[in-house]
Amino acid sequence: ASAEIGVIGLGVMGANLALNIADHGFDVAVYNRTEERTREFAAGAGELSSKIIPTGSLEEFVAAIRPPRPVIIMIKAGDPVDQQIAALKPLLENNDIIIDAGNANFRDTMRRFEELKDTGLTFIGMGVSGGEEGARFGPSIMVGGTEASWNRVSDVINAISAKFNDEPCAAWLGENGAGHFVKTIHNGIEYADMQMIAEIYGIMRDGMDMKAPEMAGVFDAWNSGPLDSFLVEITSKVLATGDDKTGKPLVDVILDAAGQKGTGRWSAIESQQMAVPASAIEAAVGARSLSAMTGLRAEAEELLGRPDLGRFEVGGNAAALLEQALLAGKVAAYAQGFAVMAAASKEFGWNLPMPIIAKIWRAGCIIRSRFLDEISEAFTKTPDVANLVMTPEFSRIVKETDTALRTVVAEAVRKGLPVPALSSAVAYFDQLRRARGTANLIQAQRDFFGAHGFERIDGKGENHGPWNMGN
Ligand code: NDP
Numbered sequence: 062a063s064a065e066i067g068v069i070g071l072g073v074m075g076a077n078l079a080l081n082i083a084d085h086g087f088d089v090a091v092y093n094r095t096e097e098r099t100r101e102f103a104a105g106a107g108e109l110s111s112k113i114i115p116t117g118s119l120e121e122f123v124a125a126i127r128p129p130r131p132v133i134i135m136i137k138a139g140d141p142v143d144q145q146i147a148a149l150k151p152l153l154e155n156n157d158i159i160i161d162a163g164n165a166n167f168r169d170t171m172r173r174f175e176e177l178k179d180t181g182l183t184f185i186g187m188g189v190s191g192g193e194e195g196a197r198f199g200p201s202i203m204v205g206g207t208e209a210s211w212n213r214v215s216d217v218i219n220a221i222s223a224k225f226n227d228e229p230c231a232a233w234l235g236e237n238g239a240g241h242f243v244k245t246i247h248n249g250i251e252y253a254d255m256q257m258i259a260e261i262y263g264i265m266r267d268g269m270d271m272k273a274p275e276m277a278g279v280f281d282a283w284n285s286g287p288l289d290s291f292l293v294e295i296t297s298k299v300l301a302t303g304d305d306k307t308g309k310p311l312v313d314v315i316l317d318a319a320g321q322k323g324t325g326r327w328s329a330i331e332s333q334q335m336a337v338p339a340s341a342i343e344a345a346v347g348a349r350s351l352s353a354m355t356g357l358r359a360e361a362e363e364l365l366g367r368p369d370l371g372r373f374e375v376g377g378n379a380a381a382l383l384e385q386a387l388l389a390g391k392v393a394a395y396a397q398g399f400a401v402m403a404a405a406s407k408e409f410g411w412n413l414p415m416p417i418i419a420k421i422w423r424a425g426c427i428i429r430s431r432f433l434d435e436i437s438e439a440f441t442k443t444p445d446v447a448n449l450v451m452t453p454e455f456s457r458i459v460k461e462t463d464t465a466l467r468t469v470v471a472e473a474v475r476k477g478l479p480v481p482a483l484s485s486a487v488a489y490f491d492q493l494r495r496a497r498g499t500a501n502l503i504q505a506q507r508d509f510f511g512a513h514g515f516e517r518i519d520g521k522g523e524n525h526g527p528w529n530m531g532n
Contacts, residue, residue: 064090064114064126066217068133069145070163071102074189075135077196078162078221083112085220090114090125094136119152129156131214133187138163146173155181158210162187164324167238167245167331170205171409174237183210186237188244190426191223199223201426202231203247203418205240205411223425230421235411242331242405243418246398249328249342251428252321253394254292256345256482261383262296264469268373268478273310277301283384288391290430319349332397335404340485341394348481368477375472385465386483392458393486395436396449415440450493459490466490 068079071093103115116122170186191200211233222231265271277300304311332339406413419437439452504515
């Protein structure tokens with residue numbers, strides 16, 4: 062047994078992760094359900110093949126790793142992971158570590174922890190972000206499990222992770238499901254970020270008659286300002302790419318139906334479970350779902366008519382306003398995502414380190430951006446802040462971008478351009494900063510029909526109304 066670690070699953074992520082591990086000088090044993098994939102992988106490993114031990118059975122795989130064995134499972138999330146753990150369990154020994162690195166629902170991770178408790182095996186739930194490229198050259202890695210188990214694998218994990226100013230973008234975030242929970246919220250924020258970018262693109266395309274190459278230039282310019290981020294960068298590159306078959310911009314020939322695998326939806330569901338609003342993430346998930354209903358949308362356009370209400374006009378520098386609006390929307394999405402994590406941290410006793418989460422998202426992952434450096438700083442300076450927008454740095458951004466966000470959303474709505482995520486941000490901020498809201502009426506209604514009672518603002522007297530039920 063010579064391998065320091067093993068990887069099960071040689072799909073897109075597992076194969077690249079194994080190469081990344083080998084690239085950092087660790088001997089790695091690999092196994093894949095379909096053996097042909099293992100053979101192809103080993104054959105294509107080039108100069109790294111001396112560090113890779115391909116195996117054809119789980120027995121051979123386990124025998125190839127030096128105990129105590131860290132085993133990374135990187136396969137399709139859900140039942141396959143349970144089946145894989147069940148198959149591995151009888152072959153592993155005390156102190157071996159099973160690391161589920163796929164996009165698990167953190168509630169499955171919590172259950173697997175419970176199931177593996179008292180078996181002598183250790184379990185780690187590890188979120189990995191960065192896609193194919195990240196897996197190969199440095200992803201952002203969010204780890205949940207016991208601190209002791211993290212200490213045993215941290216050398217390898219830190220080595221293969223992305224680096225930001227030489228700091229590894231990997232960290233132990235808390236017990237059991239902490240890593241997979243944070244990965245889920247990462248993906249929820251990713252959904253919101255992508256949706257808001259797509260809404261701005263829609264305004265430019267349908268309201269301003271801009272063509273893809275021109276928009277590419279705008280996004281490229283934004284990538285040198287406060288919006289500097291991987292998603293803005295690739296948006297510019299996508300918009301600049303042509304289609305070989307038609308000569309048109311490639312984006313113009315792509316079907317407008319977004320796919321989703323569930324992590325965005327889980328974020329929205331968990332935010333509801335925690336009773337913490339994440340309306341930007343919800344709007345983004347909903348928008349993807351509606352986008353996929355291509356037939357219904359075509360029929361609706363026919364039946365209801367598509368509003369053609371004229372050009373998007375804001376007077377002055379539209380690009381600058383759009384940039385500011387996008388920044389404001391991003392603040393809402395991140396503030397909501399971090400607030401959901403804070404609530405979950407309390408509920409599950411994780412003690413999630415917010416500044417560290419922001420730090421390990423600065424490189425490697427899909428939402429990496431300059432912005433995260435500022436978030437990390439804000440949470441470091443104000444650790445107990447109730448919401449990101451209450452920090453001095455971010456309250457300033459909210460105030461500075463307020464007019465732009467409001468103007469862009471109002472004009473988009475006026476011209477019939479859909480902006481579900483950006484408009485959710487306006488509503489979120491407006492409700493948040495209104496000390497006296499309108500739920501007094503809701504409380505009265507609840508008391509009227511259900512005798513639910515209410516609190517008075519003066520704290521005095523009756524907490525039921527003398528409602529006239531007869532009329
Ligand atoms: P792929 O579709 O490329 O590969 C799937 C892998 O899972 C294959 O190795 C496949 O084996 C294996 N597999 C599927 N079902 C079973 C089963 N029942 N038992 C054993 N093995 C099985 O997936 P990815 O590499 O893209 O994704 C792997 C995980 O990583 C997922 O959880 C995904 O959500 C997550 N992830 C993916 C990212 C991405 O950008 N692609 C980013 C971050 C996380 P076989 O060859 O035999 O079919």
